Amino acid sequence: MSADLDVDAILADPGSRIIVCCGAGGVGKTTTAAAVALRAAERHGRRTVVLTIDPAKRLAQSLGLSELDNTPRQVKGIDTEATGGELHAMMLDMKRTFDDVVLAHTDPQRAQEIFANPFYAAMSSTFSGTQEYMAMEKLGQLRARDEWDLIVVDTPPSRSALDFLDAPARLARFLDGKMLRLLLAPAKAGGKSVFSLVTASFGVFSRVVQKVLGAQLLTDLSGFVAALDSMFGGFRQRAEQTYRILQDKETAFLLVAAPEPDAIREAAYFAQRLREDRMPLAGLVLNRMHASSAPGLSAADSLAAAEALAESGESPATVDALRIHAALTEQAEREQRVAARFTTSFPTVPTVVVMAQPADVHDVDGLRSIGEALA
């Protein structure tokens, strides 16, 4: 079995400046990020900011976040008297972050043209990977301001944990793509460039596009594409910068997984990827695990006993209690087996188990108990 993950040691180390909570959707990334940040502030006296993305409504409320907001707000009503720490929280506003990036890379007039373009509206809110890219961007901004001892980042609820790392490259690939070049330089397409291969069909293409979409749309499209192109260098540079921050030893990745096949598979892909990209994986949080409280009694024995007892008509409550025990035992065993797929492939990755709480976690007390479990 793997070593125990010591989250407190990370939080106590002034050299740790960034913690990234990643994993598949719904496993508890946001919850873990909030719990870790709260503990850093309360126990370790650090001036902490947590960047949450799409938190459950009630959790957001208990952190004092009522709407998307790109400025960190101090969380009130937590217990930092003894240590002097602070907790600030924010909820990523993807659209506004994208707007800020545009503003940073182009002059105001150009920016206004871009904002008015219908393609910009579509892309800034729905381009797959925009949320990931913007989370990275926001992290870069927070780090550059150097106002916090510790930045804890949640990652978007993507299906694949890798999306977070891949999004900037995907955006770059898109901006670098042949199609974009073609649209930018239809005149050049007649030349001897790589496009000559497709020149003939491109003629057909633009005719089709004109017919299918109309001329206005094509104008909007090339306007948008030209604008993107002018910002591209800036986009790429920033993404690369943030990528380097993630590789630095001031960063710690906390991989969160629930003991389900999909989540564990994602966690394994992600761990592999972090290794390849030399990014510092601090450990695995196995969240929402179950355990039996009467480990001496096997599932099979208690089911058999439940059947026999039911037959005899005695103590129906015990029959039910035995069935509950059998189901819980089976679930715990299944979870152990699933989790072992990760731990046997990555025996050196430290691990910590967080039990499933009886109810969802949406207040500071709940976050505190998750924090206890992590420590």
Add this chain to the structure above:
Amino acid sequence: MTVDWSARLHVVTGKGGTGKTSVAASLALALARDGNRTLLVEVEGRQGIAQLFGLDPLPYEERRIATAPGGGEVRALAVDAEAALLEYLDMFYKLGAAGRALRKVGAIDFATTIAPGLRDVLLTGKAKEATTRSVNGRRAYHAVVVDAPPTGRIGRFLNVTAETARLAKMGPIKTQSDGVAALLRSPITSVHVVTLLEEMPVQETLDAIMELEQLGIPVGNVIVNNARPPLLAGGRPTQAELRRGLAAAGLPTDRATVAGLHAEAKGYLARRELEDSLRAELAELDRPLIELPQLPGGITRHGLDVLADTLLR
């Protein structure tokens, strides 16, 4: 409220991981009984159907994947936006080789990236085409079941007109999306929401239903998946009672075992109380509610039939 499966286009949504794919598949099996043919459609390019049925990845082609009692069959289709766009352009413009070149240069990928609404029109358009297709004057499919995107994206996915209207104000794309929008707002369509008795899935169910209602898209049944049988109806047993019961069953009655079972019973009841309050919230929706059992061994081919039985009951 009684459960109604009379629609022809069934769209199955729900929070991620709640069982959309499993429920969509069992619904397609259920509706194929009595000798019907149904089509199970996947739109997210994840090959979830193939995985569920233990098949090789499905091509963009309608294929038989299962038979149902009474000579019925389920076909499956993994819709690919790119292929659907080419098919569509070909229908109107006879593109031929030019179409392939478009693909090579990444035009289609580009178009669907920059205008994600376009992708959705293509996917829903394909579902519409299959739903309304007739062969020799007879409906090609008794019903079409779509394993749809999750609750967070379902409104945008189905609200095709709004998304494309922003970009295309006239032309065939507009006509196409208007046609799809009309079908999705007619009684031919029904959107079913799958949930678990957990807070976030229930919250998303309520939010999605409200959104769909506002869009005028017909909402069908609410399906609670993974429901566990109610136990301990008499409340929490005392330790003394458990000790008696364990003795009668010939099991150990040491303190650790008794206290352990007692704690587990308490945890179970706390969980159930929460589930009951979530169930009450769902009941307030005043929509047909179906509970599908948690299958002990996970989903198997037989398990899908069990779920299908429950859906029809």
